[in-house]
Amino acid sequence: LKVSSLCYRNMTKMGPSLIFITLLLLNCCIQANSITVNCIVTQDKDMTCMWNKDGLSFENYSLYYWYNSDGVKAAAPCAHYLQERGINIGCWFNSSAVRTFSTFNVRLNSSKQEHKQLFRNLQDLVKLEPPVKLHVENTSDLELLLSWEPSHGFRLLCFTYQVKYRSLASDSWTVKNVTSTQFSLPSYSRDKLYTFHVRSKLSDLCASAVLWSEWSVGVSWGRNDTIPITETSLPIIAIISVGFSIAFFCVLAMLIRTERIWVILVPQIPNPEKGLQDLYKMYDGDFQEWIGVSKDVVKSLNHNYTEPLCSVCEDTECPVVENKKPPPT
Structure with missing residues (x-):
């Protein structure tokens, strides 16, 4: 009894695992048979x-x-x-x-x-080859014309096509169903770059095919004014930026250390104190003597006369003032 109860407990514990293993084996058998x-x-x-x-x-x-x-x-x-x-x-x-x-x-x-x-x-299981010789041209200012050739093996009436296109500025493709070997895109922009792909399958006239061919090699028309930055170019740009910064700081340090180049590029303002040292040391700040003016000339320029005082008043009230000679100097 103890052994049977122990086995029962172990089986109850392993119950979910046994169910999972059983279902897995059944699934494998079903897949093998199907x-x-x-x-x-x-x-x-x-x-x-x-x-x-x-x-x-x-x-x-x-x-x-x-x-x-x-x-x-x-x-x-x-x-x-x-x-x-x-x-x-x-x-x-x-x-x-x-x-x-x-x-x-x-x-x-x-x-x-x-x-x-x-x-x-x-014929419903036929998978065609992609169309070839894609060519696009602008027939006018308002239309782009895409043309191609179908792969060989069937009559032209047995082909149907899908064209997908987009401009470089768009992230999504536009898909159109086409029954001939030409596709017209009206109202295009001259400033955009357009890319076209074409694929084909047997049409309902010849079969009930569901398998499309692979997309053809793309053909482009227009002008690409934008250069996208890819992930591979980002490290190159970073290396160039760091290298340019290091070179700039090295050149700047060399200019600071080289005094002669620094003086040429950044002229210094002259110091007036160096040229006027004699004026203060030898002539005690006497500018006239420093520039060589004689003492006689200096005395001749001094004033040796005075003017009499004059009172200004109205005629009736102005007292008479005697002219007195100034004392000799």
């Missing part, structure tokens, strides 16, 4: 069919295929397997084995299970 074949037909009419692309199943499947017109008895094995770590994950068919307007059947066999899948119209 094998789906995905086929893509290229523009050259060859085809690639893939399964177990993510490596969820370790079963090594064998593929057999046939067309409805031939019957299941004509099932043929895959001639060119695609493998990863020794496990078959796909099959490649050359153009001679592909009939685009026929119903295609595949069967996957392994030691544990069998999977069948039907593709009614292989």
Whole structure:
């Protein structure tokens, strides 16, 4: 009883972990059993069919295929397997084995299970090559005309296109559906740089395709007045700034230390005290003697006369003032 109760307690403690492990194993089994074949037909009419692309199943499947017109008895094995770590994950068919307007059947066999899948119209699985020879020009001041050539392999009526474009100042793309090999952009700006890309697929006239080609190589038109600063250029700008600052301070220190260059660049104001030392030391501040003026000239310039005093008043009230000679000096 003690042993059974102990086991019961351990099982109750491990209950959530056991449930999680069980669900994980069930999920893996479901994914392993849910094998789906995905086929893509290229523009050259060859085809690639893939399964177990993510490596969820370790079963090594064998593929057999046939067309409805031939019957299941004509099932043929895959001639060119695609493998990863020794496990078959796909099959490649050359153009001679592909009939685009026929119903295609595949069967996957392994030691544990069998999977069948039907593709009614292989033309719906065609993935075209991107358009080529993109060219853009301004036909007038109000219109840009973009043109291109479709990839080969189908009639022109079987193509439909999408054009995406934007200016350098915009972060988002504008996408337009086009049925011809030309696209017109009205009301453009001459001061902006425009970039265009084009992709294609089979139109509804020839198939019910859902696979678009990759976007073509871009073509640009206009003027790029802005030079964006990329992340790689930021360290270069920082290094140049620091180097320039260091060089500036080094040159400034050299100028301060070199007195001759400093005097040439920044002339000093002359000190008048050096030129007037004799005036104060030898002539006791006598400017006339310092400049060489004789004493006789100095005496001749002195005044030796005086003027009589004169009273100013009205005629009736003015007393008579006798003129007196000034005392001799």
